Amino acid sequence: MEFGPHLMLAALEGAVTAAILALTAMGLSIVFGVMRVVNVAHGEFYMLGAVLAWWVATVLGTHPALGFVAALIIAPALVGGMAMIADRLVLKRVAYDADRTIVATIGMLYIIQQTTLMTFGPDARPVEPPFNTRLALPWFEWGEEGFAVFWPWGLSTTSYKLFVIAAVVLVALWLIITRTKAGLLMRATQQDSETAQAFGVPVGRVYSLVFGLGAGLAALGAVLVVPIQQAHYLMGHDPLLLSFIVVIIGGLGSLPGTVIAALLIGMSDGIISVFFSPTLAKIIATLLVALVLVFRPQGLMGRKQT
Secondary structure, eight states, rough: HHHHHHHHHHHHHHHHHHHHHHHHHHHHHHHHHHHHHHOOTHHHHHHHHHHHHHHHHHHSSSSHHHHHHHHHHHHHHHHHHHHHHHHHIGGGGTTTOOOHHHHHEEEHHHHHHHHHHHHSSSBBOOOOOOOEEEEEEEEEEEEEEEEEEOTTTTTTHHHHHHHTTEEEEEHHHHHHHHHHHHHHHHHHHHOHHHHHHHTOOOOHHHHHHHHHHHHHHHHHHHHEEEEETTTTTTTTTHHHHHHHHHHHHHOOTTTTHHHHHHHHHHHHHHHHHHSSOOHHHHHHHHHHHHHHHHHHHSSSOOOOOO
16 A cells, blocks of 8 residues: 555544544643643543443443443443542542642542452453444545546545544534533633632532533543443553643643644644554654743643733
8 A cells, every 4th residue: 555545544543533632631621721620530530431331331231332322421421420529529628729639639540540440350341333334445646547546455444433533522512611501600710710709600510510521521532432442440541641732732721722732633643653653653742742831831722821
């Protein structure tokens, strides 16, 4: 296969990574933007969503499509509910102090990870995708005989990966934040929590909702990716690292910046991983973070602090 088709396959893999990363990083960005909390346990909520997706699909034991739909609803809801309880029991008690919340979420990380290990074991758990038809992809070239379409051997993807790329969850999230009363309360709390509370906004409830929403988005991304990867108790490390990279590059608390950075990092990670190595992709992403912190500390679309 020539370079062009290889690049197309790498770009498709990068688009899948970008779609999942955008969801996961969006959860982290919302939590920081509204609550000013750096959630170090975000990757473990992602992992928990994947493991619960396997558990739901296994317990139901029905058609893979029904199990997947049930996991898509139940796993993020359970993880979001657990996160809301953790917010009320832990983060609220440390008054959302920046330093203490970092320590508290590190504690959550180990509690979630070790509880999952003791409950479900160390094995990686496969989840069958709801549909997984292999689709051949065409390639277009302009040769000596003019424009031609041909089908290179091995140039293909699956219907499920295309579904992940085309997921419209981000559009729905944007509509919730910009067009609903809950989104209005979140934006008011983000702008000035004290003034919002003075006008009757239940800031404590908003914080719990936002923390649960952030964890639920991470779990949703994990449910979407677990038919491609396998669920295991150590799978939260890379999503946490990449989410932090995306949020820093896009701008802390900036949702449009988060989406742009997720596309940038996801596509580059997919392409570099295919042509070179996943390790090199992580190194380049880390160097990009360093450059952003030096030359534009507020990120691509973040607001400069005055």
